[in-house]
Amino acid sequence: MPSSPRVPDPATGSPDPAVEHARRLTDTVTRLRRALRSSIRTDYPWESLPMAQVELLQTLAAAPLRVGELAARQRLAPNTVSGLVGKLLDAGFVDRQADPGDRRTARIALTPAGRRQLDDWQHAHERRIATALGTLDPADRAAVVDALPALEQLARALAQPGTGPEPAPPTEQTPSAEQGFDTE
Secondary structure (H helix, E strand, C coil): CCCCCCCECCCCCCECHHHHHHHHHHHHHHHHHHHHHHHHHHHCCCCCCCHHHHHHHHHHCCCCECHHHHHHHHCCCHHHHHHHHHHHHHHCCEEEEEECCEEEEEEEEECHHHHHHHHHHHHHHHHHHHHHHHCCCHHHHHHHHHHHHHHHHHHHHHHCCCCCCCCCCCCCCCCCHHHCCCCC
16 A cells, blocks of 8 residues: 655745654554455455454444444444444344434344344454464564554544544635725
8 A cells, every 4th residue: 555645844945744754644543454454364264354344343233323323432323323223124133213302212232143243244354363463473473562652542542532633734825805805
């Protein structure tokens, strides 16, 4: 996978170290996800559940939720989640339950088959990662393990609203009343 272009620091013209680290982390996480999915499908051909569906199952493992709640937690559009839920319903991995707090709505819950599928998915990934970790030299393996708390903290920070990218600085002067544009 080609790397993202290096972004120079506007003040110095040199690559910004924070952006460089973010670029490397983004590239590495992308490659890790792709390699894991690819190797799992090779080693476990039955593993064909799309990641978006797996993530919904993981979210529902904690408790049944309404489609709107699932959409908010996954940061997806409700109609996208409805489509994914429909596929999971068809596969028998989830079912609809009456919401005890509001009988007009339904909550989506894991079925026993959904729980088994999620457990199988988790165990296959754990075995694959454990095998790959075993190929690293002890110092690299320790470095990966030592980085886990910081990566978990980063994941929590990214999941918080308002932690998206900062707006890019303007590249052109904003039109003003002097240039014949209303500013109000």
